Amino acid sequence: MAVTVTGLLAPAAPASPAASAPAATVGRLRGPAAPAEYSYLQKAVPGQPLPRHAYADAAAQAAALPEAPGQWQPLGPANIGGRVVSLALDPQRPDTLYAAAASGGLWRSADAGRTFEPAWPDSATQAMGAVAVAPDGTLYVGTGEPNPGGGSLTYEGTGVYRSTDRGTHWEPVGLRDSGTVGAIAVDPRDPARVLVAAAGSLYTPGGDRGVYLSTDAGGSWRRVLDVPGEFTGAVDVSHDPADPDRLYAVLWDRRREPDKRTYGGPGSGLYRSDDSGTTWHRLDLPAPAPGTALGRIGLGAAASEPGRLYAITGDADGAFTSFRTSADAGDSWTALPDDPALKQSQGGYAWWFGKVWVDPERADHLHVAGVSLLTSGDGGTSWRAEGDAVHADQHAMVWDPRRPGRVYLGNDGGVYRSDARGDSGWTKAVYEPWTQLYSVATTPQDPGRISGGAQDNGSVRSWGGARFNTYLGGDGLQNLIDPKDKNRVYACYQYGECSRSTDGGDTMTSFTAATTADRRNWFTPVQLDPARPGILYYGGNRLNRSTDAGRTWQTISPDLTGGPGRDTYPYGTISTVAAGGDGRTLWAGTDDGRVWTSPDLGAHWTQVLGGQPWVTRVAVDPADAAHAYVALSGYRSGSPQPHLLTTRDAGRTWTDLSPGLPQAPVNAVVPTPDGTLYAATDQGVFTNTGTTWQRLGSGLPLVPVTDLSYDPANHRLAAATFGRGFYGVAVR
Secondary structure, rough: OEEEEOOOOOOOOOOOHOOOOOOOOOOOOOOHHHHHHHHHHHHHOOOOOOOOOOOHHHHHHHHHHHHHEEOEEEEEEEOOOOOEEEEEEEOOOOOOOOEEOOOOOEEEEEEEEEEOOOOOOOOOOEEEEEEEEEEOOOOEEEEEEEOOOOOOOOOOEEEEEEEEEOOOEEEEEEOOOHEEEEEEEOOOOOOOEEEEEEOOOOOOOOOEEEEEEEOOOOEEEEEEEOOOOOOEEEEEEEEOOOOEEEEEEEEEOOEEOOOOEEEEOEEEEEEEEEEOOOEEEEEOOOOOOOOOEEEEEEEEEEEOOOOOOOEEEEEOOOOOOEEEEEEEOOOOOOOOOHHHHHHHOOOOOHHOOOOEEOOOOOOEEEEEEEOEEEEOOOOOOOOEHHHOOOOOEEEEEEOOOOOOOOOOEEEEEEEEEEOOOOOOOEOOOEEEEEEEEOOEEEEOOOOOOOOEEEEOOEEOOOOOOOOEEEEEOOOOEEEEEEOOOOOEEEEEEEHHHHEEOOOOOOOEEEOOHOOOOOOOOOOEEEOOOOOOOOEEEEEEOEEEEEEEOOOOOOEEOOOOOOOOOOOOOOOOOOOEEEEOOOOOOOEEEEOOEEEEOOOOOOOOOEEEOOOOOEEEEEEEOOOOEEEEEEEEEEEEOOOOOOEEEEEEEOOOOOEEEEOOOOOOOOEEEEEEEOOOEEEOOOOOOEEOOOOOEEEEEEEEOOOEEEEEEEOOOOOEEEEEEEEEEEEHHHHH
């Protein structure tokens, strides 16, 4: 279906090793929280703040470029899913559900969550924060994901939008400076009375922050709950289901810097309004232990017992601190037992969840968001985890008032439905095409064979079953297919845990232990030699080489980085590897901005660039190993440096190829034998045949493209998008 929206729209000097800038550092990260930092650090530069509207400005630049011929086609997966941050039911149409995907747009289901169709334009930002439906069917979305991490960088949006035809057409209705939107609440008695929880930018202060009220369906807004700090935002607002004049809001201090993460503070708190959101006062929710800042708060209110509330709290480091209940709408609180399941469910990153849902018919029947979905049948005294019944990492839930016992759940695996009050009987949507992909691999031996690494959904492949299936777990990252043997495949999950297979992935054998590294990137690069695919390269902080398809490995470089960062997060790692077609030349780039080359398979190394942003990709001209391209990231911290460089003399001199590209990270670059260049960016795919840049083809949503795979035998290019799955286009 068509969906439209109206109203939108100098190269760094080469550095010697001695002159290289010092390695950037990262802040205090602990345990499972660390994976959330990868893509943020990739796009950040220490000491350089994010310019407001950087993403939207880059999108406008991309849209203004001329278009090269081509028609992108979605290639799947449609059954894997991805992170869903908000859900809403249509009050006028039974079994109609809206799902907001974190970086995949808005989707509508007319069959009770079984299948979904787009309800948001491909040409607008795909970053979503909240969705709500008014009693008259008017649909609202708030763009920009308020969650502060996840293997992805969570993208900011462009404000609040309204649709009066269930998502066919949209118009912007303000709060463009909200950065991210945590929630939208529509008065159940007055569809024109709308409240928005504006969370603000995670990276820069100010903007539209707090709770905003519109009494004319978004025509105008006034802030009714201000924030106490420049990095405080509203992450939730909701009506009390037992009293629509009463509302609750959650404020939260949150800020991300390249070397520091602040996910709590004195601005975090719980607020109540007793006059439909006109005035607010802070509730005395007990803080964590002395000296510990209050982090994100999750709140649930009971419809069947007026005044009954439940609240879960965490500290600024992401640890669970308490679960409490109130019988008087938050005037006083009672601590409930600290069941070990609560602590385990938060996983050390309580800032990723912050949600409590109460059964509308039973005030003692609760669900809490966490790694696992937690359920209590006794008012929070005891808990049980759903375990493998649903995917991990819960973010959204909505109860269907038309269907007693029916509840929908949104998590990192997509949308689920239960007709047993969420206690059991979960079924997953069968069509939900919004997977966040890190990589793509194709083979000339079989144009229908495609695989890639998916955020929190493992390494997925198109073969081995009737639909896409996962053949290696974890967060799927590097995937490769041997171009001369389609059954010889490689797949990795986080921090370089990689495996090989000779039967297409049916059986996987790990080879990580055979490699040597002090530090391994979240996305550890593994690459095949272009002429001899039985030779592989694996980058930790030193480069490893295998001549027997990954069975054994030898270290062929010193540490190519500036050393580790200040904490346990793996920093100071090789981020990209490339081999020349001459069988001798090697290239490597690092996360701390260094580029190296070796003319003799690692016997000698020369640093040819330093002091750059994160090096996302090095690619080599198939016909000339001295002709290389270096793709860079870092614009989200306002980096003035270019994002695509090239050298024709093995790194002695460099040319900036960035002019004409949108000012955005370049995530991958592919040079072809005929001289065409393809660049994957946060704003789509662009091509250059030697003169100017053009957008490649039509039909590709406005979504970050993380990787490209070029198949010259079949004249096609495949793209991994971070939020809309794989796309393919025919090329010359």
